[in-house]
Amino acid sequence: MAETTRIQQAGFRDLIADRTVRLIMICSLVNSVGFFSMMPFLALYLADITSLPLAVIGAFTGSIALVGAVGALAGGVITDRAGAGSLLRVGFATYTLLGAALAVVTTPVVVLPLIVCLGGALMLVGPSLKKLMSLAAGEGGGLVFRMRFMTLSVGAALGPLLGAAAYSVSHRALFGVSAVLFALCLVLVHVRQGVLRALDVRSEAPRKERWLWTRSLRDGRFRLVLVAAVLITLVFAQFESMIPLYLEGEAGDNAPTLFAVVFAVHAVLGFVYQWxxxxxxRRASMPAQAGFGCIGFAVSFVCWGASEGRLWVLLAGVLAWTVGEAILMPMADLITHRIAPDTEKGAFFGALEIRYLGFFAGPILGGALLGDGTWAYFGVMAVISFAAWPVLRSRSLLPGTQS
Structure with missing residues (x-):
């Protein structure tokens, strides 16, 4: 196994000094910029080119997560058998082709299926990238997933700004930019495929056990992690799906720029908040951490509901939101890294992508609630923000416990 697997309890500087970890983090960063340069604007794009109701627009933007959730379990098992590096190349190639197609095609009857197909790339890239991260970090790998979240935050800061600039020039340019960035990821992974192959652990067990692909779902601790993750993502999905539509009603034509600023501030804070x-x-139990995170989400919805488009109130909500995000979003990955066997990390991380059901259901629920009024939406979502806390309080999820 590669040298990086011997790193235990290493700091940020130690991890980033390792060439393999650095390669994976660069891919994570570029992929994040590409994804966030288009994802926050999909709802606005569909509202511009179609006359679909908000709930239906939410369903199509959420369908990326739905396909990723349904397919990632199979993608993770294939990752364990075929190799994470190979699946990662296929995923980035798929992203590139779909982005290029969306940059060319404008007919809604074609655009809508192409958007749904983005979930196919998501189901390949997610499990394979996380498996490589987990293997690279070894037993002390919790910090590498906070590093991953930091790359996501940096990408989420740059992506919407890049996307807003492209969107102001041409709606199709939005997808062209993403296609170029995904192609860059493909080149990086292809050039360093030997390094990733040396790191990878392939499982022979799928050929010996018929139902291995369900083993992760039969782990009691993992099922709790998955339930909590779905509830967290259902709440988290509101920020990039319904909040832009809310701002469009409050700020009109200035909504894309306003949201890009809000999203960029949130992303920078997400990076800084990891420390x-x-x-x-290191100082609080996992239930206590989860409680702080849920409070952060709830407070943010109250702030946004009272904002009336005022930037300072929106930013106050962002401060609270990012506390919840920084604590809760990496939590499922950290626990899964700890409980999953090396040879089955692809399957476990793939099964964890079922949490994207929350990203699918979230925009649908949000669109329906927002259609009934501002406070119907923000009030209900503030309450739902606490749904994951009872699950994360389970003693079986604490370090050192067994399923």
């Missing part, structure tokens, strides 16, 4: 989140993780 306080790591400090809190």
């Amino acid at each position: 306080p989140a790591e400090w809190l993780a």
Whole structure:
């Protein structure tokens, strides 16, 4: 196994000094920029080119997560058998082709299926990238998933700004930019495929056990992690799906620019907050951490509901939101890294992508509630923000416990 698997309890500087970890993090960063340069604007794009109701628009933007959730379990098992590096190349190639197609085609009857197909790339890239990260970090790998979240935050800061600039020039340019970035990821992974192959652990067990693909779902601890993750993502999905539509009603034509600024501030804070989140993780129990995160989400919905488009109130909500995000979003990955066997990490991380059902259901629920009024939406979502907390309080999820 590669040298990186011997790193235990290493700091940020130690991990990033390792060439394999650095390669994976660069791919994560570029992929994040490509994804976030188009994803926050999909709802606005579909509202511009179609006359679909908000709930239906939410369903199509959420369908990316639905396909990723349904297919990632199979994608993870294939990752364990065929190799994470190979699946990662296929995933980035799929992203590139779909982005290029969306940059060319404008007919809604074609655009809508292409958007749904983005979930196919998601189901390949997610499990394979996370398996490589987990293997690279070894037993002390919790920090590498906070590093991953930091790359997502940086990408989420740059992506919407890049997307807003492209969107102001041409709606189709939005997808062209993403296609170029995904192609860059493909080149990076292809050039360094030997390094990734040396790191990878392939499982022979799928050929010996018929129902291996369901083993992760038969793990009691993992089922709790999955339930909590779905509930967290259902709440988290509101930020990039319904909040832009809410701002469009409040700010009109200025909504894309306003949301890009809000999203960029949130992303920068998400990066910075990882240090306080790591400090809190060393001093507080997981249930206490989860409680702080849920409070952050709930407070943000109250702020946004009272904002009336005022930037300072929106940013106050972003401050609270990012506390919840920094604590809760990496939590499922951290626990899964700890409980999953090396040879089945692809299957476990693939099964974890079922949490994207929350990203599918979230925009549908949000669209229906927002259609009934501002406070019907923000009030209900503030309550739902606490749904994952009872699950994350389970003693079986604490370090050192067994299923």
